[in-house]
Amino acid sequence: MKIKSLVIALAAVLVSATALAQDPVNEAKKMYNEGVTLFKAKNYAEALPILEKTVEAAMEADAMEVAEAAQKLIPTSYFQLGLAKMKAGNVDAALVDLNKANDVALLYNNASVARNAKSAISQVYRVKGANAFNNKDYATAVVDFAKGYEVNPQDTKLALNLAMSYCELKDFENGVKVYTDIIALEKRHSRFAEPAAEAKKALSNYLLVKAQEENAAANKEAAYATLETLINADPMNAENQMHRLQMAAANQDWDNVIAWSDLAAAIQPTPEAQSDVYYLVGVAQDSKNNNTAAIDAYKQVVAGDKVEAATKRIKELQEFIKAEKEAAK
Secondary structure, three states, X not given: OHHHHHHHHHHHHHHHHHHHHOOHHHHHHHHHHHHHHHHHOOOHHHHHHHXXXXXXXXXXXXXXXXXXXXXXXXXXXXXXXXXXXXHOOOHHHHHHHHHHHHHHHHHOOOHHHHHHHHHHHHHHHHHHHHHHHHOOOHHHHHHHHHHHHHHOOOOHHHHHHHHHHHHHOOOHHHHHHHHHHHHHHOOOOHHHHHHHHHHHHHHHHHHHHHHHHHHHOOOHHHHHHHHHXXXXXXXXXXXXXXXXXXXXXXXXXXXXXXXXXXXXXXXOOOHHHHHHHHHHHHHHHHHOOOHHHHHHHHOOOOOOOOHHHHHHHHHHHHHHHHHHHHHHO
């Protein structure tokens, strides 16, 4: 009886040990601990498959705490793998891991890693696009920059490069859109002030050249439309307002000079610049034989290099008006 009892007791111990080893929850925990050890050792390549299996095993065992703990480490593992490949210059392989990091971070509600992954992805595409841009392969540059911009539209360095590439391809519609979006970011946070200023300057340069080319090709309505686009993107830009007035004056479109002058004069930063606007208005009214209106405009030329000419013309017009009155008697 004693021998039999001992055999039964040993059998019970073996059954208990086997049951413990086959306990799904404990197996998931064991797998998780193995993954954490590798993760802490920064061995992300080996940690990843173990952590992903941990999630599957823990969910099957209904061990949600273990699954959630493993999920927190997976996005970071992908991100670190991608970052290492990025630093090594293996950009295509880096993108695979970084995109995966972004995807699983969003899946597991890890906003921090998702944000970092998007930033890294846009940096990779910025490098890829820059290589093409420097070789004047703007079409390829647009493709790479656009992919990065889609992921991270707040990467203003990449966005500026994308807009520039569009404009170099004469795709002004898309270029203007990206530049306008960069300018709009300034309203969201002051840290975007500098890139917004760069966008305004670049947009102005590209569209002014476009407008001048259109005007030289005797397509002045297209030129005015281009300048209108520029002004709408940055309505308080005094120089752009002045460029439009000067083009209209050169085209002898006196009605447009008069129509566009009020806002242009109001936003000029100096008395000299404001006087230049009023001088053009005076010339426009003068050319339309609106003598009194011309005199009124010339009288507002109070500073700058047009004062002498305006004063002289006022006297001439006053004498002309006086002579007309005397002739009419």
